[in-house]
Amino acid sequence: MSSTITALSDRALRDVEAIAARATQEVIDAEGDLADSTRIPVQDIADTVTHLIRDFYRHVAHGTDLDIPAVREVGRRRAGQGVPLAAVLHGFRIGFRHAWSALAGLAAPDDTRTLRELLDRSDTLWRLLDTYSDELRAAYRDRSAELLRTAEAERHRHLGTLLSSETDAGTRLLSAEALGLARHGGHLVLAVQGETPGQRAAWEAAIARDGAGVLWHIAPGGTAGLVSAAGHGASAVEAALRSCVTDGTARAGLSMQFPRVEDAPDALRQARIALRAHPGRLPRAHRYDEDPIATLVAAGGRDARALAAAFLRPLDALPPSERELLLGTATAWFDAAGSAEAAARALYCHRNTVRYRLRRLEELIGLPLKDPRNAARLQLALHTVRQYP
Structure with missing residues (x-):
């Protein structure tokens, strides 16, 4: 130098x-x-x-x-x-x-x-x-x-506490406060399976359009999203979620709206039941209370399986293909609100074919489906078969 x-x-x-x-x-x-x-x-x-x-x-x-x-x-x-x-x-x-x-x-x-x-x-x-x-x-x-990693871990910990039924309400409220969530307002829980990061981003975008936000909790038991719509119109947020089309194998269940954030564990239970209630059905979020029969089947799986097995036992002697044909026709008939014509269009067959299969089913179970009580029992059994194949 x-x-x-x-x-x-x-x-x-x-x-x-x-x-x-x-x-x-x-x-x-x-x-x-x-x-x-x-x-x-x-x-x-x-x-x-x-x-x-x-x-x-x-x-x-x-x-x-x-x-x-x-x-x-x-x-x-x-x-x-x-x-x-x-x-x-x-x-x-x-x-x-x-x-x-x-x-x-x-x-x-x-x-x-x-x-x-x-x-x-x-x-x-x-x-x-x-x-x-x-x-x-x-x-x-x-x-x-x-x-960022520390903040994410802390956020995930608080969200897990808020969603856990094993914590008391006071502890859940403290976690809600740490997350910046209002105690009162319109809240929803979304339970999802098979989703991709892109699918979660699509749900976030749909929610954001109505001024709300979502916190994701990703755990071995499945992914849950806590939606806070306080002050932004929970009904609009729910409509946005339910209109979102899923991609690939993603499925979603949605809780009913709940006003107190400390009630999130019960809402998560509802969302998970709604998720189980509609396996492989329409590509959108299904809400807990939109199909009571499917929801009750999902909530009480063991009893539903026992009752369905007893109700459908006369079909056990049929070849599997014939059994599936009859049950599939009945499902299409229920989906068509009891219209043989609409069910036939969905099944690509003649309406008389639908009527024949329904009569065959009535003969096997020994009960006329024109009786609403019998129709309800059959619908419960069909939901059970769909949820627990």
Whole structure:
């Protein structure tokens, strides 16, 4: 290192406090995020600027190692303070500019030899600035990723507490408060299976159009979405969810609206029952109370299976293909609200064929389907077969 540059850097070191003070003031004036004393004490900015300018002069004067750990610590600290990375990098550039300008200002205006040496060494400034910036950027991003993971884990923990039936109402309310959820309002729970990140994004977009939001809880038992529609019209949000078409194998069940957020565990139970109640059916979210028979079958699976098996036992002697044909025809008939013509169109056969198959089914079970009670028993059995094949 040139003895002239060394001498200038040593002189700058003796005045580093004043140089850093000017740089600090410009940083504060230029960057509002750094000047927010509620997040970052002014002394923190001043100490950081002073330390890094001093480190720069020592390196230029005597070739000492750069204090890279200090730079990385600044990056991590600013990330934790919520300062945008662009603001931090801009502050670094301001500090370096002041450091170099002060160094050049110590040379006499007519000392062409010293000025030329400074110009020749200007690449040092940019190399050091690049080094500092790269280290700061890497540390900032590492810390941001850590904070994001921590925040996500904390959010997931609170949401799990809120949805758990094993926690008391007071604990659930504390978790709701931590999540920023209103205690009272329109809430819904969505239970989904087989969804993709893209499907969840589609549901989020549909909900957002009505001003509401969703928090996802992804666990081995399945994915649940807590929808908070307070103040945004829960009915509109529900309609948006129910109109969403699923993709691939995704299926969804929707709870009824509930006004108190601490009742989320029961709503999750409803949503999961609604999900089980409609296996492989229409590609949209089904609500807990839209088909009471299907819901009751899903809620009481063991009893429903026993009752259905007893009711359909006369069909056990049939070949599997014939049994499925008769049950499929009955299902189409119920879906068509009892219209043989509409059922025939759905099955691509003649209406008389539908009527023949229904009479055959009546003969086997020994009960006329014109009796609403018998029709209800058959419908319960068909729901059971569909849900528990």
